Amino acid sequence: MVDSVTLEVIRNGCVAIAEEMNANLIRTGYSPNIKERRDCSCALFDADGEMISQAENMPVHLGAMPFSVAAAVKEFAGDLEPGDAVLLNDPFRGGAHLPDLTLVSPIYADPEAEDPTLVAYAANRAHHADIGGSTAGSVAADSTEIYQEGLRIPPVKLFAGGEVVDDVMEMILLNVRTPDERRGDLRAQEAANETARERVHELVAKYGVDELDAAFDEIKDYSERRMRAELEAFPDGTYTFEDVLDDDGRGNTDLPVKVAVTVEGDSVHVDFAGTADQTEGPINAVLAVTSSATYYAIRCVTDPDIPPNHGCYRPIDIDTPDGSIVDPNPPAAVVGGNLETSQRVTDVVLGAFGTEAPERVTAAGQGTMNNITFGGTDPRDDTPYAFYETQGGGFGGRTGKDGMDGVHVHMSNTMNTPAEVLETAYPLRVRRYAYRPDSGGAGEFRGGLGLQRDIEVREHTARFSLLAERHQHAPYGLAGGESGGRGAAYHFDSEAYDDGDEGERLAQKSVHDLDPGSVVSVRTPGAGGFGDPTDRDPAAVLRDYRLGKITRAYARDHHDVDPVEEETDGD
DSSP, X not given: OOOHHHHHHHHHHHHHHHHHHHHHHHXXXXXXXXXXXXOXXXXXXXXXXXXXXXXXXXXXXXXXXXXXXXXXXXXXXXXXXXXXXXXXXXXXXXXXSTTEEEEEEEEESSTTSSSOOEEEEEEEEEEOSOOOSSSTTSOOTTOOSGGGSOOOOOSEEEEETTEEOHHHHHHHHTTSSOHHHHHHHHHHHHHXXXXXXXXXXXXXXXXXXXXXXXXXXXXXXXXXXXXXXXXXXXXXXXXXXXXXXXEOSSSOEEEEEEEEEEEETTEEEEEOTTOOBOOSSSOOOOHHHHHHHHHHHHHHHSOTTSOOSHHHHTTEEEEOOTTBTTBOOTTOOOHHIIIIIHHHHHHHHHHHHHHHOGGGSOOOOOOOOOEEEEEEEETTTTEEEEEEEOOOBOOOOBTTBOXXXXXXXXXXXXXXXXXXXXXXXXXXXEEEEEEOTTOSOOSSBOOOOOEEEEEEEOSSOEEEEEEOOOSSSOOOOBTTOOOOOOOEEEEEOTTTOOTTSOOEEOOXXXXXXXXXXXXXXXXXXOOOOBSOGGGSOHHHHHHHXXXXXXXXXXXXXXXXXXXXXXXHHHO
8 A cells, every 4th residue: 555645646746747748749749739729638557558647638538548548558568668659540449530649658667677667658649730631631521431531540659769660650741731740740749758758757766666556556546436436426327318410411410319327326337329320421439439528528527626547437337339420330430520429428428417416517518619621722832731620619507607608618628729820820811700699598597608710711722621510409408598509600702701791601511612712600509508597697697798798689588688778777
């Protein structure tokens, strides 16, 4: 046994390692996707490949990364040496979708020894702005099989003995549109793992291998005990919920995602029986992604302060129908499963717990990542470019609090690309960036507002892809709250743009060629409200009106409050 003080020092040391890894990855990354949006995650694993700590970044990455580490360890069992690093992105071998490249590095306590002792693994995952495929940005809304989505990489050594494996690096760079950016981001990923290597060596020097191993085991056991205690607080029983994905972009609509959550004592079984079969379009979520979303939702309804590691997932058992949109078989198209279906999995698992304990959950958030890509040749220097971004929207209302406006929700935890950076790095211009008034669902506690982001193509022809959800089915309200506003997207030609108009409506999963001067307006969903709208404090209604978040008509229709009369009375 490790004494409690030492155990807490080591646990916090491991968390600090993951956070420092992530800080260095962001600092040294080349692409705005990593440096600005921070679409990356880092974690530390023990010698058995079980997660010990993580930097709190992208939920969709973190619950899935253990699958990648397991695949790397299985592929190179007994054949990894100091300075090696394994790269992979294959969704059917531990990955999530092809743009997410995971790098796994073994850490040895005595790397110079003849028979070094393996003590840990460092791993990080970064979303690369392009990994080849049919569409710049590698988020093809019209893909029907994984071969169209980019370069598929099984577990392979990218670094050996600390040196780049040139053949592998060259193979990757020859298959992407922006090779210099890719090389830079991959080197940044290696630097992040090297940071972990140095810090783990410091822990080994201070505590020794045996005490560190014992501490790793106890850290996991501690999280397991806390998770089991939280689950015991729920009544035994089966909670069910169902929601749908709007479509798959190939004419298949209203695709159900069903869940039955069975709590029994100190464990929980999550069954997705009845969920739609895998489909032609790119919204199939591999098991790693479905598991990640499920783990995240259960952490939210229990205690988010439980240290996230392998131990807190032990009481969670997940069943998925083979060949479904939550566990597809190759060669299914999967790029949107990681982005969109993961959000619906989160919605249904939270919704199921909400049937029993609504005070522990939020109403539905925007339920989409609103993925956009632009690609083409930059007229400023005649080089290819690929821009990828997700868009924020509404966060659900919850007990005692309104939802947040214009944020990335649940499985997406990135930042935006600042307009100044976007316009500097790419031949694009941001014409409008604002909240969407009235888009939050009414309730005692209002759902968060969606966003409007209008982007103009400057002096070139661009290829544009949109992959989004919640354009047909609105995010649900909870405990009497109303649904949030649905999303939409419009195209304007160079002469017709007006930021208040509705131009040519774009399908939420579609690819388009845009002429110079074209503007795309992406309008993201709001979130569901929580509680009866008539119970909302009139002062809160008036505040929202004054801030321009709601209109007079919205206040009167949903809350029976006329803010104009309220202001007159106040004067």
